[in-house]
Amino acid sequence: MNFSRRRTLSLATRGTVNYFLKRPFCVSFEVTYSCNAHCKHCHLGGAIKNEKRAAPEIFGQLSRRLKPVVAQVSGGEPLLRRDLEQIIEAIKRPQAAPYIVVTTNGALLTYKRYNSLRRAGVDEFSLSLDYPDQRHDQFRGIPGLFNKIADLMEALAAEEDKAITLSCVVQSDNFRDLVKLAELARRWGVKMNFSTYTWLRTDNKNYLIPREELAEFKEVINQLLIFKKEYGTVYTSEFVFKKMIEFFEKRSLPNCRAGERFFVVNPDGGLSPCGLIIKRYKTPQEMKKQFKKSNNCSFCYTSIRANSEKP
Numbered sequence: 001m002n003f004s005r006r007r008t009l010s011l012a013t014r015g016t017v018n019y020f021l022k023r024p025f026c027v028s029f030e031v032t033y034s035c036n037a038h039c040k041h042c043h044l045g046g047a048i049k050n051e052k053r054a055a056p057e058i059f060g061q062l063s064r065r066l067k068p069v070v071a072q073v074s075g076g077e078p079l080l081r082r083d084l085e086q087i088i089e090a091i092k093r094p095q096a097a098p099y100i101v102v103t104t105n106g107a108l109l110t111y112k113r114y115n116s117l118r119r120a121g122v123d124e125f126s127l128s129l130d131y132p133d134q135r136h137d138q139f140r141g142i143p144g145l146f147n148k149i150a151d152l153m154e155a156l157a158a159e160e161d162k163a164i165t166l167s168c169v170v171q172s173d174n175f176r177d178l179v180k181l182a183e184l185a186r187r188w189g190v191k192m193n194f195s196t197y198t199w200l201r202t203d204n205k206n207y208l209i210p211r212e213e214l215a216e217f218k219e220v221i222n223q224l225l226i227f228k229k230e231y232g233t234v235y236t237s238e239f240v241f242k243k244m245i246e247f248f249e250k251r252s253l254p255n256c257r258a259g260e261r262f263f264v265v266n267p268d269g270g271l272s273p274c275g276l277i278i279k280r281y282k283t284p285q286e287m288k289k290q291f292k293k294s295n296n297c298s299f300c301y302t303s304i305r306a307n308s309e310k311p
Contacts, residue, residue: 006095006096007095007096010095010096010097011069011097011098011099013097014067014068014069014097014098015069018067018068018069022260023066023067023068023284024066024068024260024261024262024263024284024308025068025069025070025261025262025308026068026069026070026071026072026261026262026304026307026308027062027063027066027068027070027071027072027098027262027263027264027265028072028073028074028103028262028263028264028265028275028304029059029062029063029071029072029073029074029087029091029264029265030074030075030076030264030265030266030267030275031053031054031059031073031074031075031076031078031081031084031087031267032048032051032053032075032076032077032078032080032081032267033048033051033075033076033267034046034047034048034051034075034076034077034080035075035076035077035080035105036077036080036105036107036108036142037077037105037107037140037141037142037145038140038141038142039105039139039140039141040139040140040141040202040204040207041139041169041171041197041201041202041204041207042201042202043201043202044075044076044201045141048076051267052267052268053081053267053268054267054268054269055083056083056086056087056089056090057090058269059087059090059091059265059269060087060089060090060091061090062265062269063090063091063098066265066284067097067098068097068098069097069098069099070098070099070100070101071091071098071099071100071101072101072102072103072126072304073087073088073091073100073101073102073103073122074102074103074275075103076267077104077105077107077108078102078103078104079102079104079108079109079113080108084102084117084120085116085117085119085120086120088100088102088117088120088121088122089120089121091121092120092121099123099124100121100122100123100124101122101123101124101125101126102117102122102124102125102126103125103126103128103167104125104126104127104128105127105128105140105142105145106127106128106129106145106148106149106152107142107145107148109125109127109152110152111152111155111156114152114156118163122163123163124163124164124165125163125164125165126165126167126193127149127164127165127166127167128140128166128167128168128169129146129149129166129167129168129181129184129185130168130169130171130174131146131174131177131181132177132180132181132183132184133146134146134147135174136149139173139174153188153189153190156189157189162188162189162190164190164191165190165191165192165193165235166181166184166185166188166190166191166192166193167192167193167194167195167303168181168192168193168194168195169195169196169197170194170195170196170197170209170244171197171207171208171209172197172206172207172208172209172210172213173207175209175213175216175217175220176216176220178194178220178224179220179223179224179227182224182227182228182233182234183227185233186231186233190233191233191234191235192233192234192235192236193234193235193236193303194224194234194236194240194241194244194303195301195302195303195306196244196247196248196300196301196302196303196306198276198299198300198301198302199299200276200299200300201276208248208251209248211248211249214245214248214249217245217248218245221241221242221244221245224236224241225238225241236306237310239310239311240306240307240310243301243306244301244306247301251299252298252299253298253301254296254298255298256274256295256297256298256300256305256309257305257308257309258273258274258277258291258292258295258297258305259273259274259284259287259288259291259292259295260288260292261305261308261309262274262304262305262308263284263287264278266278266280268280270282271283271284271286271287273287273291273292273295274300274302274304274305275302275304276300276302277291277297279291
């Protein structure tokens with residue numbers, strides 16, 4: 001059995017076991033809340049002084065104990081941690097789960113750092129891109145960011161297997177550009193994923209798609225589904241796209257599975273049910289007892305929730 005086959009079998013087996021044992025499909029290791037961006041849809045931004053950060057081996061121990069199918073390494077901006085390679089190496093298990101995804105705004109993701117993190121064990125980078133042009137710079141608060149991403153794509157042009165999925169936060173100001181983003185991703189030879197805007201970070205509902213524009217949004221989704229079928233470069237599933245429409249229609253989606261299907265490891269090693277509800281639980285059992293049973297939050301449909309809850 002070759003490496004790829006063994007790895008796929010390990011991921012499928014862990015997914016099945018976690019489903020029946022009600023263990024998480026995805027754990028997001030938010031290794032720092034510091035960030036070099038000032039995104040309009042986010043409450044983070046800037047350096048956090050004296051932030052308590054767990055050592056790489058602590059994240060590795062937690063990964064072995066929690067046994068996720070997917071380990072997302074995020075923040076803040078995870079590339080601000082100079083020991084990120086060591087964190088990846090601590091989480092990585094050769095030929096076995098978890099599948100490791102680093103979520104980044106891309107400003108610090110040079111070709112050299114890309115290769116360094118790939119050697120450490122990163123399976124995929126989720127690279128944020130919300131506009132198919134320089135408007136992305138303003139939305140993320142980093143001048144020249146779009147060109148930096150384009151330069152990285154050019155540097156990776158000769159790579160047969162580019163370990164990058166572009167990730168777009170869908171909101172009122174960019175939904176008409178979603179097909180253009182998918183086309184750009186295909187031209188760059190990478191995949192495209194879409195996540196739903198939530199106001200929970202900033203209490204700003206102006207980025208919700210107005211109900212009177214939902215018919216236009218549905219048509220954009222239909223175009224994306226046709227694009228997905230034709231080219232296979234859109235990661236987002238039809239189920240998630242339909243739920244995305246429902247979220248913007250109703251402004252909520254009930255039955256969130258935070259604390260079970262997915263949750264977060266804080267920079268200090270404590271546990272939170274999601275990145276929008278920061279707690280300091282010591283164990284998943286404590287989180288389920290104190291949070292999950294009483295959780296009635298319905299006000300987000302982020303990609304981590306969507307992909308953890310889809311059939």
